[in-house]
Amino acid sequence: xxxxxxxxxxxxxxxxxxxxxxxxxxxxxxxxxxxxxxxxxxxxxxxxxxxxxxxxxxxxxxxxxxxxxxxxxxxxxxxxxxxxxxxxxxxxxxxxxxxxxxxxxxxxxxxxxxxxxxxxxxxxxxxxxxxxxxxxxxxxxxxxxxxxxxxxxxxxxxxxxxxxxxxxxxxxxxxxxxxxxxxxxxxxxxxxxxxxxxxxxxxxxxxxxxxxxxxxxxxxxxxxxxxxxxxxxxxxxxxxxxxxxxxxxxxxxxxxxxxxxxxxxxxxxxxxxxxxxxxxxxxxxxxxxxxxxxxxxxxxxxxxxxxxxxxxxxxxxxxxxxxxxxxxxxxxxxxxxxxxxxxxxxxxxxxxxxxxxxxxxxxxxxxxxxxxxxxxxxxxxxxxxxxxxxxxxxxxxxxxxxxxxxxxxxxxxxxxxxxxxxxxxxxxxxxxxxxxxxxxxxxxxxxxxxxxxxxxxxxxxxxxxxxxxxxxxxxxxxxxxxxxxxxxxxxxxxxxxxxxxxxxxxxxxxxxxxxxxxxxxxxxxxxxxxxxxxxxxxxxxxxxxxxxxxxxxxxxxxxxxxxxxxxxxxxxxxxxxxxxxxxxxxxxxxxxxxxxxxxxxxxxxxxxxxxxxxxxxxxxxxxxxxxxxxxxxxxxxxxxxxxxxxxxxxxxxxxxxxxxxxxxxxxxxxxxxxxxxxxxxxxxxxxxxxxxxxxxxxxxxxxxxxxxxxxxxxxxxxxxxxxxxxxxxxxxxxxxxxxxxxxxxxxxxxxxxxxxxxxxxxxxxxxxxxxxxxxxxxxxxxxxxxxxxxxxxxxxxxxxxxxxxxxxxxxxxxxxxxxxxxxxxxxxxxxxxxxxxxxxxxxxxxxxxxxxxxxxxxxxxxxxxxxxxxxxxxxxxxxxxxxxxxxxxxxxxxxxxxxxxxxxxxxxxxxxxxxxxxxxxxxxxxxxxxxxxxxxxxxxxxxxxxxxxxxxxxxxxxxxxxxxxxxxxxxxxxxxxxxxxxxx
Numbered sequence: 016x017x018x019x020x021x022x023x024x025x026x027x028x029x030x031x032x033x034x035x036x037x038x039x040x041x042x043x044x045x046x047x048x049x050x051x052x053x054x055x056x057x058x059x060x061x062x063x064x065x066x067x068x069x070x071x072x073x074x075x076x077x078x079x080x081x082x083x084x085x086x087x088x089x090x091x092x093x094x095x096x097x098x099x100x101x102x103x104x105x106x107x108x109x110x111x112x113x114x115x116x117x118x119x120x121x122x123x124x125x126x127x128x129x130x131x132x133x134x135x136x137x138x139x140x141x142x143x144x145x146x147x148x149x150x151x152x153x154x155x156x157x158x159x160x161x162x163x164x165x166x167x168x169x170x171x172x173x174x175x176x177x178x179x180x181x182x183x184x185x186x187x188x189x190x191x192x193x194x195x196x197x198x199x200x201x202x203x204x205x206x207x208x209x210x211x212x213x214x215x216x217x218x219x220x221x222x223x224x225x226x227x228x229x230x231x232x233x234x235x236x237x238x239x240x241x242x243x244x245x246x247x248x249x250x251x252x253x254x255x256x257x258x259x260x261x262x263x264x265x266x267x268x269x270x271x272x273x274x275x276x277x278x279x280x281x282x283x284x285x286x287x288x289x290x291x292x293x294x295x296x297x298x299x300x301x302x303x304x305x306x307x308x309x310x311x312x313x314x315x316x317x318x319x320x321x322x323x324x325x326x327x328x329x330x331x332x333x334x335x336x337x338x339x340x341x342x343x344x345x346x347x348x349x350x351x352x353x354x355x356x357x358x359x360x361x362x363x364x365x366x367x368x369x370x371x372x373x374x375x376x377x378x379x380x381x382x383x384x385x386x387x388x389x390x391x392x393x394x395x396x397x398x399x400x401x402x403x404x405x406x407x408x409x410x411x412x413x414x415x416x417x418x419x420x421x422x423x424x425x426x427x428x429x430x431x432x433x434x435x436x437x438x439x440x441x442x443x444x445x446x447x448x449x450x451x452x453x454x455x456x457x458x459x460x461x462x463x464x465x466x467x468x469x470x471x472x473x474x475x476x477x478x479x480x481x482x483x484x485x486x487x488x489x490x491x492x493x494x495x496x497x498x499x500x501x502x503x504x505x506x507x508x509x510x511x512x513x514x515x516x517x518x519x520x521x522x523x524x525x526x527x528x529x530x531x532x533x534x535x536x537x538x539x540x541x542x543x544x545x546x547x548x549x550x551x552x553x554x555x556x557x558x559x560x561x562x563x564x565x566x567x568x569x570x571x572x573x574x575x576x577x578x579x580x581x582x583x584x585x586x587x588x589x590x591x592x593x594x595x596x597x598x599x600x601x602x603x604x605x606x607x608x609x610x611x612x613x614x615x616x617x618x619x620x621x622x623x624x625x626x627x628x629x630x631x632x633x634x635x636x637x638x639x640x641x642x643x644x645x646x647x648x649x650x651x652x653x654x655x656x657x658x659x660x661x662x663x664x665x666x667x668x669x670x671x672x673x674x675x676x677x678x679x680x681x682x683x684x685x686x687x688x689x690x691x692x693x694x695x696x697x698x699x700x701x702x703x704x705x706x707x708x709x710x711x712x713x714x715x716x717x718x719x720x721x722x723x724x725x726x727x728x729x730x731x732x733x734x735x736x737x738x739x740x741x742x743x744x745x746x747x748x749x750x751x752x753x754x755x756x757x758x759x760x761x762x763x764x765x766x767x768x769x770x771x772x773x774x775x776x777x778x779x780x781x782x783x784x785x786x787x788x789x790x791x792x793x794x795x796x797x798x799x800x801x802x803x804x805x806x807x808x809x810x811x812x813x814x815x816x817x818x819x820x821x822x823x824x825x826x827x828x829x830x831x832x833x834x835x836x837x838x839x840x841x842x843x844x845x846x847x848x849x850x851x852x853x854x855x856x857x858x859x860x861x862x863x864x865x866x867x868x869x870x871x872x873x874x875x876x877x878x879x880x881x882x883x884x885x886x887x888x889x890x891x892x893x894x895x896x897x898x899x900x901x902x903x904x905x906x907x908x909x910x911x912x913x914x915x916x917x918x919x920x921x922x923x924x925x926x927x928x929x930x931x932x933x934x935x936x937x938x939x940x941x942x943x944x945x946x947x948x949x950x951x952x953x954x955x956x957x958x959x960x961x962x963x964x965x966x967x968x969x970x971x972x973x974x975x976x977x978x979x980x981x982x983x984x985x986x987x988x989x990x991x992x993x994x995x996x997x998x999x
Contacts, residue, residue, distance in 0.1 A: 040338030178225035203385035291369025
């Protein structure tokens with residue numbers, strides 16, 4: 016067993032034996048030392064222990080929930096397979112289940128227990144089912160389906176909510192008082208929605224309000240309408256009676272009218288009371304009445320407590336916590352004195368109004384409750400106010416009716432004398448109240464305008480996320496209608512981003528909108544405009560961080576926008592700016608992830624490290640690139656281990672492994688490690704395919720991993736193994752393209768795999784098999800260009816395929832056709848660079864195509880006199896675009912050699928060796944041997960020839976470099992004449 020677990024249990028058992036609250040707190044402060052997380056966890060356990068008499072007292076022979084339900088995990092009910100029990104109530108058991116049709120998803124399935132299927136229980140069960148089915152609100156768990164098992168026991172299927180009770184979530188995340196109130200307002204809105212549908216929950220408590228994360232945003236979900244009551248009419252055609260001694264609800268959160276036994280006069284204000292108790296606990300960390308008192312009270316005493324005993328104000332309750340106040344304040348990120356100042360006054364009266372014994376004095380609706388909380392958050396006057404003197408007097412009079420009779424008679428005379436003046440005062444007060452009410456209505460109207468605006472923004476945001484993202488990332492192209500939609504979304508976001516407000520929440524929304532503008536522009540290729548939009552976002556986030564440094568959400572937003580800006584810099588080859596931006600993002604995210612942070616904080620940091628490693632790879636800093644990539648992979652490994660159910664973490668890990676394999680490929684000493692990483696990515700993607708074979712993204716990622724492994728074999732001059740992996744990838748892309756031809760990214764990957772496979776077959780001199788594959792590749796890309804002539808990426812792919820075709824034609828000695836193909840390929844890439852001067856990618860493609868053409872011009876069979884000069888011009892053009900590529904310098908050396916300029920050839924080849932950092936291919940050494948031989952330096956020629964031939968069997972280099980081997984074959988006799996002088 017984990018030692019830390021033993022320590023935690025020992026501290027808990029020692030603390031529960033200490034009856035004195037102050038002594039217990041002192042013990043916890045000493046035992047837990049600086050570990051605030053451990054202390055909070057033990058405090059929660061102690062609260063459960065004190066509030067639940069069954070805690071640690073379960074009978075040893077008790078049935079498991081699955082046994083009590085009469086069904087077992089793995090059993091199939093309709094389209095649902097039961098996985099495991101996740102909860103149990105008095106009448107039913109809740110399972111996590113997997114739905115297989117019509118959609119695949121995880122759900123919660125609730126089923127009546129055997130023996131509990133009485134008329135009353137079934138009536139309550141159907142009430143819950145009908146109640147949930149009538150509601151459609153983002154903060155209420157949705158119902159998907161309903162039915163009955165083969166045994167006739169009813170069940171229903173609802174949304175599976177992974178979350179914590181609202182009090183536990185707020186304490187775990189150490190939410191501030193305003194953040195807790197914002198969450199609570201969402202709960203009130205959900206309850207109001209239920210009331211409008213004619214349903215009263217009647218059991219609102221923290222365990223029935225779960226908080227989960229949706230897109231990184233905390234979202235409360237109200238669950239368990241098992242004892243709901245219809246406001247008007249009947250929810251079902253079955254009659255439901257409550258026995259005379261039966262409580263309906265949880266006593267700690269129950270309204271006074273619910274404690275009236277029959278509970279027939281319960282209305283929506285009962286839920287308002289329960290919401291007040293929940294807010295009381297959210298703010299003070301404890302319930303209004305001591306849990307021990309409720310647990311030990313007799314039935315009649317319990318009813319009296321609920322119906323008559325006035326709860327203490329929040330500030331009074333805080334003052335009675337003693338040393339526990341330090342823990343409660345720390346969970347709210349304030350000191351005890353500041354927490355008292357925050358709660359004393361308006362929040363005192365807001366909560367106490369919700370918990371009034373007289374429901375006529377409570378908030379009349381959950382919306383009224385939420386509106387008053389929002390007024391507090393907006394620093395506006397609240398409707399709640401302390402009970403008047405007259406109200407307190409009437410409460411006192413009821414308890415002392417006889418003693419006050421005489422005093423009342425005397426007071427009556429005085430009241431009559433003051434009647435005239437009071438009447439005038441009352442009229443003035445009513446006028447003032449009317450004015451105040453009018454102002455309140457104006458404020459509420461303005462607030463409603465803001466809500467409508469936010470709702471409209473969310474609609475556009477959802478449309479962009481669900482529709483535009485798929486167009487731009489999966490299809491890579493836009494139809495006129497799609498482009499028109501994005502332009503309208505762009506205009507909407509720009510208008511929203513221009514809004515200025517002193518409210519930090521509005522500024523946050525404006526910042527997010529501005530970043531969306533940048534993302535849309537970036538996707539459309541408007542990189543300079545994208546940078547300008549993201550810069551506005553950064554300015555807003557930086558001001559928010561300066562003004563509210565204690566808000567982690569602002570630092571998260573700033574880091575995310577920095578990553579977006581880094582990508583925009585990289586798109587136009589601003590490498591230094593991109594690196595600075597990525598490093599700033601990492602510096603912001605690292606403390607959030609180490610806090611300890613949310614899983615999302617670790618994920619964001621891992622993704623930033625991945626972007627930084629890709630940039631380092633582009634700039635040739637291989638060691639640092641590997642170090643940064645391994646940090647991200649380490650984080651992703653932890654996320655996969657801690658959250659095995661989240662497929663996005665597994666996919667991210669596999670992609671990171673594949674990235675690192677690709678980065679290692681260009682270093683000969685790390686090619687073996689690259690192969691290991693690529694195989695690891697394949698294993699991870701196979702795991703995802705096995706878990707969900709119907710997901711095309713899993714299949715596509717597996718195909719990419721096969722290609723990555725093939726690339727490692729390519730750089731290790733092992734074309735046969737590369738061909739084997741590409742033959743595994745090819746049917747994946749063919750199947751995906753056939754299943755959905757509209758997935759243009761899949762068709763593009765199919766074309767790329769075809770020409771990659773053809774290239775490897777050419778290295779094996781299997782030209783007859785390579786040629787039809789290359790022709791298919793050209794056909795696939797040309798079909799994409801025909802459908803989307805304005806997409807530059809497809810024109811780039813065609814230029815690459817045409818270049819490979821020129822190489823194939825050159826191997827067959829069809830020089831005229833090869834020249835035409837090379838010229839067409841280079842000219843197409845030059846036009847792309849001219850049309851998109853900010854794109855570093857197209858410039859690198861142009862350089863690669865020029866290098867390929869240069870090598871083949873220099874090695875044509877029976878080439879023309881001008882071919883060598885043409886090869887030199889192309890090699891120089893490649894170097895002008897990218898002078899950091901060692902291979903381009905080797906291509907220039909070859910061209911200079913063919914032109915007869917041996918000094919220039921030696922200078923270029925020496926530069927190539929220097930850039931390769933101590934390793935080179937056999938062809939570098941053979942070319943050096945030829946250059947020195949032509950220069951008359953036989954000894955130097957012998958050294959390089961011996962190194963090349965001793966490093967590899969004599970025929971290997973012909974298979975590994977078919978495009979260059981012709982030059983060696985022409986001079987093989989001269990080179991072999993040098994070998995007798997070699998020392999093995």
